[in-house]
Amino acid sequence: MTLCLLFVVVPAVAGLLAFVLRSAPARRALLVLAALAHTGLTVWAWVTRPAVAPDAWLGLDATALWFLTITSVLFLAASVYAIGYLRRDAVTRANEDEDEDEPDDESFFQPVPEAIFCGCLLLFLAAMTLTIMSRHFGLLWVAMEATTLASAPLIYFHRTPRSLEATWKYLLICSVGIALALLGTFFLAASAGAGTDLTLDALTRHAARLDPRWLKAALLLLLVGYGTKMGLAPLHAWLPDAHSEAPSVVSALLSGTLLNAAWVGVLRLHQLCVAAGLGAFSRDLLVLFGLTSLAVAAMFIIGQRDYKRLLAYSSVEHMGLLALGMGLGGAAVTGSLLHAAGHSLAKGLLFLTAGNLLAAFRSKKVADVRGALTVTPASGALWLVGLFAITGAPPFVTFVSELMIARTAFAGGRWVVAALYLVLLAVVFIGMAAIFLRMALGAPSKDRRKPEARLAWWPPLVLAVLAAALGLCWPAPLAGLLREAAATLGGGP
Amino acid sequence: MMEALVHLLMVFLILANLRLLGGTRLNVCIVTVAAQGAALGLLPIMLHPFSMTLHALIVAAAAVVLKGWLFPRLLKRALRDAGVEREVAPYVGFTPSMLFGVLALGLGALLARKLPLPAPDSSPLLVPVALATMLTGLFLIVARRQALMQVVGYLALENGIFAFGAVVMKEAPLLVEMGILLDIFVAVFVMGIMVFHISREFDHTDTERLSELKDWTP
Numbered sequence: 001m002t003l004c005l006l007f008v009v010v011p012a013v014a015g016l017l018a019f020v021l022r023s024a025p026a027r028r029a030l031l032v033l034a035a036l037a038h039t040g041l042t043v044w045a046w047v048t049r050p051a052v053a054p055d056a057w058l059g060l061d062a063t064a065l066w067f068l069t070i071t072s073v074l075f076l077a078a079s080v081y082a083i084g085y086l087r088r089d090a091v092t093r094a095n096e097d098e099d100e101d102e103p104d105d106e107s108f109f110q111p112v113p114e115a116i117f118c119g120c121l122l123l124f125l126a127a128m129t130l131t132i133m134s135r136h137f138g139l140l141w142v143a144m145e146a147t148t149l150a151s152a153p154l155i156y157f158h159r160t161p162r163s164l165e166a167t168w169k170y171l172l173i174c175s176v177g178i179a180l181a182l183l184g185t186f187f188l189a190a191s192a193g194a195g196t197d198l199t200l201d202a203l204t205r206h207a208a209r210l211d212p213r214w215l216k217a218a219l220l221l222l223l224v225g226y227g228t229k230m231g232l233a234p235l236h237a238w239l240p241d242a243h244s245e246a247p248s249v250v251s252a253l254l255s256g257t258l259l260n261a262a263w264v265g266v267l268r269l270h271q272l273c274v275a276a277g278l279g280a281f282s283r284d285l286l287v288l289f290g291l292t293s294l295a296v297a298a299m300f301i302i303g304q305r306d307y308k309r310l311l312a313y314s315s316v317e318h319m320g321l322l323a324l325g326m327g328l329g330g331a332a333v334t335g336s337l338l339h340a341a342g343h344s345l346a347k348g349l350l351f352l353t354a355g356n357l358l359a360a361f362r363s364k365k366v367a368d369v370r371g372a373l374t375v376t377p378a379s380g381a382l383w384l385v386g387l388f389a390i391t392g393a394p395p396f397v398t399f400v401s402e403l404m405i406a407r408t409a410f411a412g413g414r415w416v417v418a419a420l421y422l423v424l425l426a427v428v429f430i431g432m433a434a435i436f437l438r439m440a441l442g443a444p445s446k447d448r449r450k451p452e453a454r455l456a457w458w459p460p461l462v463l464a465v466l467a468a469a470l471g472l473c474w475p476a477p478l479a480g481l482l483r484e485a486a487a488t489l490g491g492g493p
Numbered sequence: 494m495m496e497a498l499v500h501l502l503m504v505f506l507i508l509a510n511l512r513l514l515g516g517t518r519l520n521v522c523i524v525t526v527a528a529q530g531a532a533l534g535l536l537p538i539m540l541h542p543f544s545m546t547l548h549a550l551i552v553a554a555a556a557v558v559l560k561g562w563l564f565p566r567l568l569k570r571a572l573r574d575a576g577v578e579r580e581v582a583p584y585v586g587f588t589p590s591m592l593f594g595v596l597a598l599g600l601g602a603l604l605a606r607k608l609p610l611p612a613p614d615s616s617p618l619l620v621p622v623a624l625a626t627m628l629t630g631l632f633l634i635v636a637r638r639q640a641l642m643q644v645v646g647y648l649a650l651e652n653g654i655f656a657f658g659a660v661v662m663k664e665a666p667l668l669v670e671m672g673i674l675l676d677i678f679v680a681v682f683v684m685g686i687m688v689f690h691i692s693r694e695f696d697h698t699d700t701e702r703l704s705e706l707k708d709w710t711p
Contacts, residue, residue, distance in 0.1 A: 138669030145676040165703040183654050190661045241706040
């Protein structure tokens with residue numbers, strides 16, 4: 001319990017501190033230090049594996065620890081990258097300020113942008129950690145809404161009309177979605193009747209007594225609410241806009257960690273449904289949402305003109321894969337859990353690299369980026385590696401997880417699902433490869449090599465190595481953890 | 494006695510919904526949704542007058558202060574600082590909107606019959622009215638152009654959910670209830686800031702013109 005609290009308190013306090021710190025280097029150091037502390041705590045949790053107290057509100061069971069690890073690793077990589085990004089950004093801003101003679105001193109909520117950025121980033125981490133660890137459905141809701149609120153200012157960091165539009169859509173769509181999830185939480189309370197606590201343990205214990213009508217309605221509402229946050233089609237309207245307009249560090253975190261946190265919310269509910277004997281109902285819903293997301297994403301990936309939007313739609317696709325794997329049950333549950341890590345690592349790598357390309361080519365349009373391998377060799381190579389990591393080519397971990405999902409679909413005799421799954425994956429691969437290769441290869445319009453800062457390509461490289469390593473070998477503790485998590489989620493060998 | 498009060502409150506909620514749907518001035522809508530929220534804050538006390546605990550009193554007081562006083566202040570400040578349109582700009586006209594309000598009430602009654610509460614000790618009007626208020630909020634979000642009216646719609650949605658929650662969550666732990674209120678507060682706060690930025694950036698708060706971002710541009 002103390003460990004759980006530390007996980008939330010450390011980034012939260014650091015975040016509040018970042019708001020008041022005056023010196024920029026100190027603020028950046030604080031960001032990385034807090035990220036390091038978070039990773040350190042995660043390692044400590046792996047070593048000690050604290051047991052979950054019965055009826056506790058916070059706890060680190062296998063599922064929580066798995067997703068927490070993904071979040072922590074990705075946040076650390078992003079925070080190191082953010083230092084380089086903020087340095088670059090500070091220079092650009094200083095240049096712009098010289099041109100602008102109108103002083104921007106209207107003080108309506110207008111402190112230093114970078115302080116807001118670092119502070120919100122850390123509060124965002126605290127909120128996500130709380131979401132992942134929470135075992136009480138009310139607390140889960142509160143934490144989930146907190147992630148929306150902490151990340152909205154991050155998307156609006158550049159203060160352009162386009163980012164404003166994206167932020168407004170994000171806030172409104174996610175808040176309405178989350179409001180429906182709150183209604184779903186109340187429905188859950190109604191199904192349990194008076195006197196039952198809304199903790200996962202208490203509800204699981206009384207699973208047989210839950211009113212199935214209210215529970216089904218609650219499942220639908222919560223799935224719509226948290227599914228909006230997670231970007232499952234057709235509830236993904238906010239996602240491409242927010243991911244493409246946010247700074248690349250933030251896009252990486254939104255895609256690699258926030259979507260996962262929302263997915264944990266859905267998983268908690270799925271866990272309850274499995275316990276209450278409604279596993280088949282929630283599985284069917286997950287398969288339906290999964291296939292819809294795959295289809296919608298494939299449609300928008302082909303011929304996409306904006307490469308950050310392309311990555312955003314790829315996130316929709318992968319969230320669909322997570323839902324599909326969970327919905328198929330059996331070994332696909334382990335596949336789905338593993339895929340969450342594969343997607344986060346690969347998407348983090350891609351969004352951070354996209355940030356480098358954006359800085360070098362000054363455009364998000366696919367058509368404006370040619371010969372990235374020549375202009376920015378490190379980022380160009382990483383971009384190609386990312387293509388293989390995200391589309392599930394060996395040796396990356398996504399290959400293993402996608403294969404596990406496909407095998408379960410075939411073994412279960414779900415031929416239609418399996419066929420659709422494979423066809424859509426192929427379509428996405430072709431769509432993405434065409435665009436990625438065109439961007440990386442080819443003759444650049446201006447064949448000048450641009451210098452790349454070391455901080456800009458180290459973090460994505462580390463993520464790429466991790467994604468490949470995880471595909472090649474699973475250490476025993478990891479396999480054990482995944483087995484343990486899958487067992488609670490209706491999975492099998 | 495208390496039962497009569499609860500019924501009176503329900504009637505007030507319905508009237509507030511209709512006023513929101515038919516309101517032509519932003520100011521009026523902000524005040525209406527605030528009054529609705531403040532009245533709802535008292536609902537838990539009215540429902541269980543004899544088993545009043547300190548915890549329920551704190552939640553009620555927090556709800557009344559936040560929804561009845563702080564929210565309208567924040568929104569009015571955003572309206573003043575934004576300094577543009579004060580008239581509500583609808584996609585769907587005011588008369589059809591009012592008709593929708595009546596329809597929503599009927600729909601709420603229908604749904605409430607399908608899903609009977611496990612503990613039917615409260616007013617039979619409560620669930621239909623709560624559902625109708627939620628539908629009103631959702632309708633306002635899609636049928637009004639201004640960003641500020643969408644925030645008002647969001648608040649109405651929350652009010653409806655709060656009304657439903659008051660029936661079900663009799664013994665919800667204080668921490669969660671306060672967390673919910675706090676989250677809603679921050680949401681309105683952040684939205685208020687965004688409304689201000691939208692108006693400064695574009696000289697209007699018309700969300701119809703927030704349509705730069707899309708996939709297929711001809």
